[in-house]
Amino acid sequence: MTTAIAEMEMIPAMQVVSKKYRLCSREYQPHDTVVRVGDVTIGGSEVVVMAGPCAVENEYQLLVTALAVREAGAKVLRGGAFKPRTSPYAFRGLGEAGLKLLAHARQETGLKVITEVLTPGDVDIVAEYADILQIGTRNMQNFLLLEEAGRSRKPVLLKRGMSATIEEWLLSAEYIVKAGNPNVILCERGIRTYDTMTRNTFDLSAIPLVKRLSHLPIVADPSHATGKWYLVEAVALGSIAAGADGLIVEVHPDPDHALSDGPESLTFENFGKLMPKANAVAMAVNRSVNTAF
Ligand code: PEP
Numbered sequence: 123m124t125t126a127i128a129e130m131e132m133i134p135a136m137q138v139v140s141k142k143y144r145l146c147s148r149e150y151q152p153h154d155t156v157v158r159v160g161d162v163t164i165g166g167s168e169v170v171v172m173a174g175p176c177a178v179e180n181e182y183q184l185l186v187t188a189l190a191v192r193e194a195g196a197k198v199l200r201g202g203a204f205k206p207r208t209s210p211y212a213f214r215g216l217g218e219a220g221l222k223l224l225a226h227a228r229q230e231t232g233l234k235v236i237t238e239v240l241t242p243g244d245v246d247i248v249a250e251y252a253d254i255l256q257i258g259t260r261n262m263q264n265f266l267l268l269e270e271a272g273r274s275r276k277p278v279l280l281k282r283g284m285s286a287t288i289e290e291w292l293l294s295a296e297y298i299v300k301a302g303n304p305n306v307i308l309c310e311r312g313i314r315t316y317d318t319m320t321r322n323t324f325d326l327s328a329i330p331l332v333k334r335l336s337h338l339p340i341v342a343d344p345s346h347a348t349g350k351w352y353l354v355e356a357v358a359l360g361s362i363a364a365g366a367d368g369l370i371v372e373v374h375p376d377p378d379h380a381l382s383d384g385p386e387s388l389t390f391e392n393f394g395k396l397m398p399k400a401n402a403v404a405m406a407v408n409r410s411v412n413t414a415f
């Protein structure tokens with residue numbers, strides 16, 4: 123027996139699992155990770171819907187949206203307080219005041235709250251108010267932020283970088299898990315391609331592929347994927363059919379006057395129409411969208 127073979131035989135099975143994204147791989151953990159956010163579970167049989175405005179704008183806007191999405195069956199309220207904007211002149215969010223409004227909306231509605239964290243230095247303050255930390259597409263490879271989120275005890279929703287391969291995305295998730303936080307939810311939100319008709323190109327096949335490669339739950343963001351409200355429903359339903367564990371959808375009381383991402387935001391009415399269809403598709407793949415709060 124050569125030395126190399128002798129050495130290989132002494133390596134425990136675990137270590138021959140992919141060195142790349144070892145902790146996140148299916149080989150390492152064959153069963154699905156179920157992320158628990160209080161009484162909401164992501165990665166189980168229920169398809170969980172997160173919904174709300176792109177940005178928290180004011181108390182009224184957030185509260186009416188929270189009540190409307192809860193009524194339709196959403197379990198988690200989304201809303202950015204720290205907004206990563208392409209232009210420095212765009213609305214960049216209310217900061218801590220926005221976090222306080224989110225906490226207030228949670229208290230009023232019982233919804234869980236997800237909001238974006240932009241810098242490692244903000245992880246503690248965002249974690250103080252949020253139930254789920256969102257790491258956005260522009261920060262997918264901000265490794266210090268990933269590690270800081272890994273040191274937090276809060277679940278983390280990690281969006282796919284707009285130009286990231288699936289392997290790079292899983293390696294970013296590995297940073298968080300390796301730093302001590304196993305509660306990672308992946309989010310496919312579209313990638314940049316040569317087409318300009320849609321805001322991004324939604325990679326539907328990423329959903330079943332990630333499920334095969336990793337035990338982590340994966341949700342879909344049909345809003346940023348398309349940039350157009352009238353495409354959101356089809357992509358949302360297709361994602362559920364493809365095995366998504368949840369959706370994160372932008373909803374606004376008055377999309378025409380939204381301070382960010384109005385063109386991709388659903389009205390309350392359109393969100394209300396989406397939910398029963400989402401449940402019907404979920405039932406077809408032996409899951410459900412529980413529309414009762
Ligand atoms: C958002 O969810 O509002 C957001 C900024 O998303 P993304 O990081 O996918 O662009």
Ligand code: MN
Nearest residue numbers: 176372382383
């Ligand atoms: Mn947005």
